[in-house]
Amino acid sequence: MTDIQTLKDEATAKYESRGKWxxxxxxxxxxxxxxxxxxxxxxxxxxxxxxxxxxxxxxxxxxxxxxxKPAELQAQELKAILDKIDKGSAQ
Incomplete structure (x- = not known):
């Protein structure tokens, strides 16, 4: 089983390199x-x-x-991504 924190770290790294633009x-x-x-x-x-x-x-x-993107928008988008990971792991 994949570690949830590893998924979150990978998603954050990917967002930092691509999503915030x-x-x-x-x-x-x-x-x-x-x-x-x-x-x-x-x-x-x-x-x-x-x-x-x-x-x-x-x-x-x-x-x-x-x-x-503005910092507030970046924070909202990243939070939404991480929340989806949490939601998916809870199921």
């Missing part, structure tokens, strides 16, 4: 700026690694920006 992915620069501005007003901030990509793919250019 919101990715803006668009091929219109105006949409990119609009989404960025909306997220900033909600408390999101740019990733500390300046993760920004503009890819030229034939007839379009895609902009990709990684935004970090």
């Amino acid at each position: 919101h990715i803006i992915f668009t091929n219109y620069i105006s949409d990119c700026f609009q989404q960025y501005d909306e997220l900033v007003t909600l408390g999101y901030k740019r990733a500390p690694d300046s993760y920004l990509i503009a890819e030229n793919m034939n007839l379009s250019v895609n902009q990709v920006i990684r935004m970090e």
Whole structure:
């Protein structure tokens, strides 16, 4: 049987590496700026690694920006994940 704490640790590590980020992915620069501005007003901030990509793919250019979710939202999402693990282990 899998240890519940091990599952929680793995879920937390996975969330820290992937879940706490919101990715803006668009091929219109105006949409990119609009989404960025909306997220900033909600408390999101740019990733500390300046993760920004503009890819030229034939007839379009895609902009990709990684935004970090606000701390409160991260805590809520992680708590919900861990609660599901607890609920699943109780059954």
